[in-house]
Amino acid sequence: MIGGLFIYNHKGEVLISRVYRDDIGRNAVDAFRVNVIHARQQVRSPVTNIARTSFFHVKRSNIWLAAVTKQNVNAAMVFEFLYKMCDVMTAYFGKISEENIKNNFVLIYELLDEILDFGYPQNSETGALKTFITQQGIKSQPQTKEEQSQITSQVTGQIGWRREGIKYRRNELFLDVLESVNLLMSPQGQVLSAHVSGRVVMKSYLSGMPECKFGMNDKIVIDKQGKGGATDDSGKSSGKQSIAIDDCTFHQCVRLSKFDSERSISFIPPDGEYELMRYRTTKDIILPFRVIPLVREVGRTKLEVKVVIKSNFKPSLLAQKIEVRIPTPLNTSGVQVICMKGKAKYKASENAIVWKIKRMAGMKESQISAEIELLPTNDKKKWARPPISMNFEVPFAPSGLKVRYLKVFEPKLNYSDHDVIKWVRYIGRSGIYETRC
C-alpha cells in the first residue's frame, strides 16, 4: 500500500508531504529528489527503486507527484490513483501549478486525508468529494444529521458516484466526443502508422436516479442488428458507417456485464462532468490534413523548403488553430519565409519554422516556402532531417465515430427521454501528427 505521497516543484522542493505509514521516513523525500529529480541523466522510468523503497511518479508540467511505498503494491493501482489525484485537483482548483498548489495546500491535505486512508485508496469521485469537501470554508449552519447520514450511505453504498434526491428544473446533458489523431507519414505520402485515441466526455444535469443507455456506430453492434434486421440492404448501408474499435475502457458507472453480454452501454450517470469511455481505433481513419514537403539543398550554405498542406474534409467544416512546425538544420544562420496564408516565423530557440493559420475550410490548399541560409561548420555530420509536425483542431471525429442515441429512463420521476435536452459535439485534435521530409 502507498506509504506516502509527495509533491515537488521543478527545483525538487517539497510542496506537499503526506506520510501514511511509519516505514517511510523523511529521508525518502530527499532520496527521490537526489536520484530522480536531480539525477544527472534524465530518469525515464516512472518507477524507481531506491534502497528497497519504490517511488512511482507522474509529472504534470513542472510539478512532480511521487507515491512512495516499501511494500509490493500493484503499480497499476498506484498510477491509477495518481492520475485520479491529478483529476481531483484539477476539478478543485484548475491547472496543477506550483502557485495553485501553494495556494490550496490546506485543501490538498484535506483531500489526501479523504481519498487515501492508511495508504489504501478510497472514493475519489470528484462529484462525491465535492459534497463534503468544499472550498468555501465552513458552512454557516451545521449539516443536519440526515444530510450526514445521506453522505455516509452514498459514499459507502453501491452507487458511490451519485447521491439521491438530485433535482433539476431543466434536465440537460452534454456529450463531447474528443479525439486525437496520430500519424507518421513518409515523404511520398505513404501512411507508416496512424491511430486515433478518443474519449467520450459527458456532463449531465439530470434529476433523480436516471438509467441511461448510450449507442454508437460500433461495428459489432451494427452488424448484430443488421443480422437481426435480416435484410441485406440495411447490413450494407450500416456497414459503411460503422467503425471498428480496437479497445475501450469505461467509467466505473457502466455495467460491464451488460456490455459483455449485449454490448450495450447502460449506466446511472454521476452528476456533473465525467469521462464515460475511452477508446482507440486504427482502421479507416480520416486524415484531416495532408502535408507535402519539398526540401532541396542548394550547395553547402543554402536550403530551400516548400511545404504544402491540403485539408481533406467537407468544405463546410472549418479547421482551427493550425500550426505547422518545420525543423531547421542546427547551423541555420538566417531564414526568409513566404507564405500565402497565416503567419510564419523562424524560432531560433526551437530550431524550427512555425507557421500558424487561424482557420481553414475543407478541401483547400495552402503553401509556404522558406529559404534557409546555413553557416559552414567543421562537423561533417549530415543533418538528420527530423519530421515536420502539425497541430490542428477539427469539428468532427477522425475515427468516424457517431453517437446514435443516448436514452434516459427515470421511472420514479415524471420526465421521459423526450424531455431531456441533449447536446452532442465532436472535436478532433492532432496528437503526434508528423510527416517525414
Added chain:
Amino acid sequence: MPAVSKGDGMRGLAVFISDIRNCKSKEAEIKRINKELANIRSKFKGDKALDGYSKKKYVCKLLFIFLLGHDIDFGHMEAVNLLSSNKYTEKQIGYLFISVLVNSNSDLIRLINNAIKNDLSSRNPTFMNLALHCIANVGSREMAEAFAADIPRILVAGDTMDSVKQSAALCLLRLNRTSPDLVPMGEWTSRVVHLLNDQHLGVVTAATSLITTLAQKNPEEFKTSVSLAVARLSRIVTSASTDLQDYTYYFVPAPWLSVKLLRLLQCYPPPEDAAIRGRLSECLETILNKAQEPPKSKKVQHSNAKNAVLFEAISLIIHHDSEPTLLVRACNQLGQFLQHRETNLRYLALESMCTLASSEFSHEAVKTHIETVINALKTERDVSVRQRAVDLLYAMCDRSNVQQIVAEMLNYLETADYSIREEIVLKVAILAEKYAVDYTWYVDTILNLIRIAGDYVSEEVWYRVIQIVINRDDVQGYAAKTVFEALQAPACHENLVKVGGYILGEFGNLIAGDPRSSPLVQFNLLHSKFHLCSVPSRALLLSTYIKFINLFPEVKGTIQEVLRSDSQLRNADVELQQRAVEYLRLSCIASTDILATVLEEMPPFPERESSILAKLKRKKGPGMVPDIEEGRKDKNVNGGMEPISTNATTKSTPSPSTDLLSLGSSPALSSAPPSSSAGGLLVDVFTENHAPAAPGVPMGPVADDNFSRFVCKNNGVLFENQLVQIGLKSEFRQNLGRMYIFFGNKTSTQFLNFSSSVICQDSLKTQLSIHIKPADPTVDGGAQLQQILNIECVSDFVEAPVLSIQFRYGGTLQNIAVKLPITLNKFFQPTEMTSQDFFQRWKQLSSPQQEVQKIFKAKHSMDTEVTKAKIIGFGVALLDRVDPNPSNFVGAGVIHTKTTQVGCLLRLEPNTQAQVGGPERVLACALACARCRAVPSPNASLSPSLFTDVPSHTTDKQGHCIAAAL
C-alpha cells in the same frame, strides 16, 4: 564601429550567463542556448565584418556554451582571427578557445601554428607567454613538431624576459613529457643547466623541474647540474628568511625550489668532488638542524613547508646512503616525528624509515624505535598508517628481534583490518621462515597463523611449512605432535586440516607410540574433520588415509571400511571417487612391500626461493618491498616449485585436482626443447602452452618457455617477469625479416644502463645476419622501449639466436636472456599447387635425405580449424582438396634464404583409429624437401626459381635442417 571604451567587461556575456542561470528547467536552458547560437551564427554569417570586441564576446559565449556540455561546431575561424589581434584580452580569449576546443586534426592547425609563431617571435613578453601557454596546454604531437626547435632557443636566449623564460622552461617540460623523441637535446643543454645560476628564482624553479625530467633520461648530459644545484641549495639554506623576499613562504626560504633541487640531486650518486660533497653535507646538516629549531610561526603552512624540505633532504640522504652520521641523524629526526600528533607526519616518518631500515648504517638506529612502532600498530587510528607500521616492522626485522616482531604482528592480526590481513599473514610467514633459529618455533608460529587468520593464509604459506617440515628431520616429530594437538580443537580451519592431514600422513608414526595419539586416534581425529572440508582437502585426506595404511597396518581394516562406504566409492566428485576406488584396490591387492615402496615417505624438497616471497613481491610490486631480499634474489636461478606428487596419485588421475600435492606452480612443459630432436618443433606446434612463465620467478639461463608459441605466430609476449615484459611484433618477407621488440618496464622506477644484444652461436653467425639498432639506455617506470631488428637469412639454420638484455634496476644488475623465435619456417613463402602437381613432386622426393617423417601422439584432440590455422601460421600454403583423404592436411611452401630457395611439401595425417576409444590420436606427419634435382621444365611454371636456381648444395643437410626446424 562601436565605442572601444566598453572595457573588458562584456555585458552581453554577463547577461547571457545570468539568463542561463535563471532558467527554471533544462528545456528552458536549451531554448535559450539555441536562441543564442542562432544569433551568433547570424552574426558570424553577416556580411559586414565584426569588430574585435564583438568577436571576442561571441567566442566567449561559444566557449561558455561548450563548457555547459553542448557541441560547438563553428566559430573556430573567428577564434583564430582573434589570435592576430593586438589587444591582450582578445588574444587571450582566442588562445583560451583554441586550447579548449581545437583538436589536433583540425584544418585550422596550420593557421593557429602560424599565429603562435608570430607571437613567439614578437618582442612582447605577454604575447610570448600566451603563445607558450597555449602550446603547453594543447601539448599535442603536432605542436611539439612545430615548436620543439623554437622553444629551447627562447629559453636560452640572453635577451628573453624572466617570465617568458619561466613559461618556456615549463612548456618544454610539457612537450618533453608528451613526445620526448621530438624535443632535440644537444647544444643547448649546457646553457639550460646554467639557468640554475639565474638571478630570478622563478626561472630557477622552472628550470629545475625541466632539468630533473631531462636528467632522469640522460644523466650523463646533465651531470654538471649537480655542482650548480648544490651551490644554489646551499645559498638558499644558509640565507636568512628575509633574503629571498618574494620567495619566502611563511619564513621558509624558497621551499619549492629547495625540494626540486633535492629531487634533482636524487637523480645522481653522491658527488665525487670532495668540496661539493662537503658543501652538500653541510646543507643537509643545516636542514636537519633547522628542524630542531623552534618554529617561527604557529601556522600550519610554516611547518608544512619546513617538513617538505626536511623529508626531501632525508630521502636524498637515504638515496646517497653514504654518510652514516647523516643517516643516523635522519633516523633520529624521523623518530621524533613518529610521536608527532600530526597523522600525515607519522605516516611519512614510517614510510621514510622503511627505506632507512634497509641501509646498513642506519639499520641499528631504526631498530631503537621498535617500541614506538609497535605502539603505533596498536593505537594508530588511521589504517594506512598502521599499514606503514607493519611495513616498517617487516623492514627492521632481523634475527635478534624476530620473535618479538612476529609475536606483535600475530597479536595485531587478530584485530587487523581485513584489507591488510593477507599481507600481514604473508609477512609473518616470511619473517618466521627467514629468521627462524629454532624450527619448532617456526612450526608453532605458522600453526598459530593458520589458527588466527586461516582464511587469509594462502596456499603458498602452508605449502611452505610442509616443505620445511619434510626437509628438516629434527622438527618432524615436533610438528606431528603440534598439529595433532592443534587438530583437537573443536573448530579448526581447513588449512590446518590440510597441514595436519599431510604431516600426520607422513610422520604420524613418530607420535604413534603415545597411547593418547595412537594410530586409531589419529585417524578418527582426521576423519572427524573430513565431512567439513572442501573437495580438494578431502582428496588430500584420502591420500593421508592410504598413507596411514602403510604406516599403521593395524588400522587398515577401519580405513578400508571408510573407503568402501558409499559416500566415498560413489561420491559425486570424480576425483574423490577415483581416489577412493584406486586406494581401496591398492590396499587390497598390493603386498606390504609394494605398499611401502609406493607410499614411501616424501623425499626432501630441493631448496629454492620461498614461493611466499615471490607472492608478496607480486602483490605489492617490487618497488614496495624493502630490498632486504636483494642478495637472495640474484642467486635464484630456477623457476618455481617443480611438480611433486605422491607416487600413487599421479598415476592415472588426469583431472586438474591432481595438482593438489604438486605444491606450487603448474607442471613444467613436458615438451622437449625444439632444437634437441628432429621433429620436436613440429610436435610442439600442436601443444598448447598451458604454462605461461610463472610471473615473479627470475630467470637466469636462456628462457624459452614461450618460444614454441611463436613457431606459428609472429606477435605476442615473449617473456615476462615482475620487472620487465618483452613483446614481439615481426614480419617476414622472403629471406628478410623485421622484428620489433618492445621492452616494457613494469615497475615504477627507471631502468638504467639498459642495453640489449643478439647473440648468435658460432655457426649461426654465418647463417643469419641480424642488425640491431641501438636503443635508449634508460627505460622509465611504466614506459615501453621499442627496438628494431633487421634479419636476413643467409642460409638455412637450426639454432635460434638469443636476445640478451642487461639493465640496472634499483642498484642491481639484471641479466635476461631469451631465445628469439626466429626459426627457419619464418622464411617460408606459401605456394599453391594442384593435387596432381603435389603428388608428382611428393613422389620425386623419395630419397631418405629428402624426407623426414615423424609419428607422434597429439596432445589434444584434433580440431580441424585449429590445425588449419596452425599450418597456415607455420608458413606454408594450406592446400585444400589435394589429398584424397579429407582428414589429411597438406601444405606446400618455399623457404627463401639468401643463397638458396628450397621447396617443401608437408602432409599431416591424423590417425584417429590408432587407439580405439582413447582420447589421444596418433598423427603421422611427413615432410618432403625439394632439392636441385633434375626436374621437368613444365613444373617450373609454378615457381621457376624454386627448381632452377638451387646450387649444388648438400641436399641431405638441407632436408635435415628443415625437418629439425619443423
